[in-house]
Amino acid sequence: MRIAVDMDEVLADTLIKQLEWLNTECGHSLTLADVVGKDLYDFIPEKHGNQLLELLRQGAFFADLPVMKDSQEVLRRLAEDHEVFIATAAMEFPGSFGPKFRWLAQHFPFIEPSHIVFCGNKSILHADALIDDTPRNLAGFQGRGILFSSPHNVNVTGYARVSSWREVEELFRA
Structure with missing residues (x-):
């Protein structure tokens, strides 16, 4: 997947x-x-x-952001069984390219640079699933949209929702 x-x-x-x-x-x-x-x-x-x-x-x-709890461990395991890409919006903040790339290399070194996608509109992504906190990124996505809970999206419905990286792990284990 x-x-x-x-x-x-x-x-x-x-x-x-x-x-x-x-x-x-x-x-x-x-x-x-x-x-x-x-x-x-x-x-x-x-x-x-x-x-x-x-x-x-x-x-x-973007250079020194805290890492979300359990994301490194769970993503590493997912990457063992699936093809994992990081798809981050960067067009609105072009100065974020370098800091984001270095942050990802530091905290997720098991993700190959070729599997990091800087984009604007995520509807162009060709993947089976997209885990994102922003509903507009899931709206045009053709695969399975999974909303990662964040305070700004608590009132959003219509998507599968996960509230932690442990829930992500369970979702892909099933």
Whole structure:
């Protein structure tokens, strides 16, 4: 089976780092519970405008993201039995290419560089399954879309859903 896996909010915890930025730069004391079902950008005061977007565009933000719990172990096992690709959106933030590639090489060295796809619209992917936290990426995908739970997508329905990498493992074991 060919499995495509998103990076941000699936392998890498971008949300926790964005929350740290919001709390430090905007004077908030937000927790994950505070942002469930909400858009992070709603919490950015007008005076901070596009600072977070600019930080993401520069790319360095992606260099030291925390790794999602159990993702390395489970993905390594999946890669033993399946063809695994990392498919990460990078067109919106072109400065992220290098940092994302280096992050993946550091934390997922068992994924060959030839199996890392930087893309915009994920409907072009030819895979049996796509694990992603963003519903719009699953909407045009022709294979099996699997929604990886994140606070921003708690109200989304219509997709198989996993809330952890252990659930991913169980899903592909069946």
